[in-house]
Amino acid sequence: MATMTYRQALRDTLRAEMLRDGDVFLIGEEIGLFEGSYKITEGLLEEFGERRVRDTPIAEEGFVGTAIGAAMLGLRPVVELMTINFSLLALDQIVNHAAKIYGMFGGQSSVPMVIRTPGGGGQQLGATHSQNVELFYSFIPGLKVVAPSTPAEASAMLKAAIRDDDPVLFLENLSLYNTKGEVPAIEDVEPAEIGRAAVTRPGTDITIIGYSRMARVAMEVAETLAAEGVSAEVVDLRSLRPLDRRTVVESVRKTGSAVVAEDDWLTYGIGAEIAATIQEGAFDWLDAPVRRVAMAEVPLPYAKSLETAALPSAGSLLAAVRDTLRATGRGPGTTPAPPRPLEPAS
Amino acid sequence: MAETAQSTGRAAPGRNRGKPGAPRPRSTASSPRSTAPSKTAASDRPARPAADAETLVGYYRRMLLIRRFEERAARAYTEAKIGGYCHLNLGEEATVVGLMAALRPTDYLFTNYRDHGYAIAKGIGADRVMAELYGRSDGVSKGWGGSMHLFDAETRMLGGYGIVGGQVPLATGAALAVAYKGGDEVVMCQMGDGTAAIGAFHESLNIAALWDLPVVFVIVNNGLGMGTTVEKSSAEPELYRRGAAYRMESARVDGTDVVAVRDAARTAVERARTERRPYLLETTSPRLKGHSVVDPARYRSKEEKEALKAADPLARMALELEEAGILSLDERDRLDAEVRAEIDAAAAFADASPEPDVSTLFDYTYATPVPGELRRLPADPVFGS
Numbered sequence: 001m002a003t004m005t006y007r008q009a010l011r012d013t014l015r016a017e018m019l020r021d022g023d024v025f026l027i028g029e030e031i032g033l034f035e036g037s038y039k040i041t042e043g044l045l046e047e048f049g050e051r052r053v054r055d056t057p058i059a060e061e062g063f064v065g066t067a068i069g070a071a072m073l074g075l076r077p078v079v080e081l082m083t084i085n086f087s088l089l090a091l092d093q094i095v096n097h098a099a100k101i102y103g104m105f106g107g108q109s110s111v112p113m114v115i116r117t118p119g120g121g122g123q124q125l126g127a128t129h130s131q132n133v134e135l136f137y138s139f140i141p142g143l144k145v146v147a148p149s150t151p152a153e154a155s156a157m158l159k160a161a162i163r164d165d166d167p168v169l170f171l172e173n174l175s176l177y178n179t180k181g182e183v184p185a186i187e188d189v190e191p192a193e194i195g196r197a198a199v200t201r202p203g204t205d206i207t208i209i210g211y212s213r214m215a216r217v218a219m220e221v222a223e224t225l226a227a228e229g230v231s232a233e234v235v236d237l238r239s240l241r242p243l244d245r246r247t248v249v250e251s252v253r254k255t256g257s258a259v260v261a262e263d264d265w266l267t268y269g270i271g272a273e274i275a276a277t278i279q280e281g282a283f284d285w286l287d288a289p290v291r292r293v294a295m296a297e298v299p300l301p302y303a304k305s306l307e308t309a310a311l312p313s314a315g316s317l318l319a320a321v322r323d324t325l326r327a328t329g330r331g332p333g334t335t336p337a338p339p340r341p342l343e344p345a346s
Numbered sequence: 347m348a349e350t351a352q353s354t355g356r357a358a359p360g361r362n363r364g365k366p367g368a369p370r371p372r373s374t375a376s377s378p379r380s381t382a383p384s385k386t387a388a389s390d391r392p393a394r395p396a397a398d399a400e401t402l403v404g405y406y407r408r409m410l411l412i413r414r415f416e417e418r419a420a421r422a423y424t425e426a427k428i429g430g431y432c433h434l435n436l437g438e439e440a441t442v443v444g445l446m447a448a449l450r451p452t453d454y455l456f457t458n459y460r461d462h463g464y465a466i467a468k469g470i471g472a473d474r475v476m477a478e479l480y481g482r483s484d485g486v487s488k489g490w491g492g493s494m495h496l497f498d499a500e501t502r503m504l505g506g507y508g509i510v511g512g513q514v515p516l517a518t519g520a521a522l523a524v525a526y527k528g529g530d531e532v533v534m535c536q537m538g539d540g541t542a543a544i545g546a547f548h549e550s551l552n553i554a555a556l557w558d559l560p561v562v563f564v565i566v567n568n569g570l571g572m573g574t575t576v577e578k579s580s581a582e583p584e585l586y587r588r589g590a591a592y593r594m595e596s597a598r599v600d601g602t603d604v605v606a607v608r609d610a611a612r613t614a615v616e617r618a619r620t621e622r623r624p625y626l627l628e629t630t631s632p633r634l635k636g637h638s639v640v641d642p643a644r645y646r647s648k649e650e651k652e653a654l655k656a657a658d659p660l661a662r663m664a665l666e667l668e669e670a671g672i673l674s675l676d677e678r679d680r681l682d683a684e685v686r687a688e689i690d691a692a693a694a695f696a697d698a699s700p701e702p703d704v705s706t707l708f709d710y711t712y713a714t715p716v717p718g719e720l721r722r723l724p725a726d727p728v729f730g731s
Contacts, residue, residue, distance in 0.1 A: 066519035109505075245728065
């Protein structure tokens with residue numbers, strides 16, 4: 001075990017996979033000479049050369065499609081999209097091609113590729129550079145979408161994604177790159193199983209569900225609650241498609257309530273799918289409505305005060321959890337909350 | 347031989363060649379973007395024979411097979427045996443056969459949705475193509491693709507694609523894979539004239555030229571993107587000249603002349619194979635009918651429709667072969683009977699092939715199986731009741 005950053009875990013895993021399999025190559029903007037906008041590919045051009053670390057023109061549709069075509073012939077491209085916002089320029093290739101080719105041709109050609117891309121706000125990058133649109137891809141059968149929240153998981157998930165025969169959108173997060181965690185020697189990291197959520201902290205009073213950055217925030221919040229005598233269970237979704245509904249439902253059947261923390265907008269968001277899943281699978285076990293903590297429904301502003309207010313945080317998650325605990329009457333020293341009116345909050 | 351206009355990109359000749367055999371665009375004569383037609387088709391045609399008799403008859407037979415296949419597909423569509431969209435290669439037969447004659451069996455092909463003829467000419471049996479149109483389990487894509495999405499790994503027909511321009515980056519990527527592995531295969535990427543306006547086309551040509559990829563981009567210019575003329579959709583209606591923007595060698599050829607197409611394609615393919623340089627080839631051919639089988643093409647004038655008959659590459663080749671003493675009327679009739687029997691058999695095969703079983707509905711979502719994949723039909727609950 002070594003302590004390393006999420007960034008380092010990604011970089012070392014890419015290198016290990018390139019050493020392991022000569023068909024794995026990297027393709028994207030500024031990943032070679034510039035070593036990646038977020039330095040995930042540091043040193044890889046120097047080590048592997050231009051054949052395997054391929055800088056592209058600024059042409060997302062073109063180079064994502066190029067990677068798909070290369071994957072059809074058996075290579076294993078790992079695409080870096082500078083941020084998930086830019087993936088919108090490649091939407092046709094990802095949704096109409098990568099996701100369709102295996103099924104549309106009756107299973108004759110798989111598309112073994114990975115698209116790595118960070119989402120996330122909180123960096124004062126303004127409305128077009130701060131979105132979390134993983135939902136678009138999570139909606140599409142044929143794609144797999146994973147969102148690891150720790151360095152060890154990032155390594156295990158990246159190995160799994162590269163070795164998987166389907167197109168995998170690998171969601172990173174700007175605010176996670178510098179976070180640290182224990183990681184086994186990279187060559188010893190076991191590939192994760194795509195499609196499995198994890199109970200990252202067991203508990204009995206309430207379930208907090210998150211992924212990527214919010215899974216990490218959920219752990220902080222659970223820690224705070226523990227100090228207050230509340231036992232919160234944390235479920236890290238890890239995979240948005242396929243979605244591990246069973247783990248979510250089993251947890252809520254145990255705790256009787258749930259708060260979903262997501263880094264995207266609430267309306268039609270990932271949390272909506274989780275909430276629907278819970279009511280379908282744990283209706284009779286629920287002691288309170290499922291609560292969602294999500295971004296304010298605005299294009300994310302630049303000004304720090306506005307941006308901070310719009311983004312979910314440990315504070316907002318904690319508040320929602322306390323609300324829910326009050327509604328269930330299960331938290332220590334809580335009394336059931338009064339009935340709430342049905343009008344939307346204003 | 348082929349009426350080509352070479353453009354090496356660095357020094358485009360700037361000659362304004364016409365499109366013999368192609369339908370005259372409906373643009374006004376005063377339009378600064380009109381493609382000025384040059385000499386008449388007949389005077390431009392090379393002297394026959396340009397290939398030996400057996401080869402020519404072989405090409406003719408393949409063209410005839412595609413013609414009869416498409417006619418049968420149109421009929422089957424009206425009989426509701428074929429669903430969805432159905433785009434035919436009627437008028438494109440010389441282009442299809444000429445292009446495929448320039449490829450080796452190991453070369454890869456990507457096309458747009460007007461793909462029936464290409465699939466057959468690449469080597470897939472007409473029966474399996476027809477079965478796909480019928481949505482049957484013996485179809486080339488097992489009934490999952492339909493008319494627009496024919497695919498056969500064995501013959502390296504890597505797909506018809508329904509989204510305009512979608513196949514262009516894919517073909518570029520296939521060429522990247524060939525180069526990566528050090529192979530000598532070539533990737534051919536067919537597309538329509540409308541594709542020349544889409545971003546994916548430009549991004550792909552740029553990438554292919556930057557990285558020296560062995561890919562031949564072929565624009566099949568039939569003068570119309572659905573009902574919109576090339577002149578109305580492209581500021582440079584001589585589409586092959588787009589190659590110059592990427593320093594890519596390019597040429598235009600009369601797409602109604604099978605030998606000319608083959609020779610132009612051979613030049614392009616050899617450039618890609620031996621010099622690892624991409625190439626942009628434009629072929630001009632008429633679209634004899636509507637955009638798809640349900641389109642009566644009311645946007646075309648009576649005169650235009652009349653002119654199309656003269657541009658029919660199959661009729662013209664039949665006449666030329668007859669005049670050259672290569673294929674008599676009797677021999678032609680015999681060929682036609684043979685081809686019709688083949689098409690009848692293909693249709694019978696398609697008819698007899700079973701529809702895919704509903705139990706296979708979830709077989710092709712993922713190549714690597716995953717836990718927790720939701721396999722439910724519309725009325726099923728998410729969790730077992």
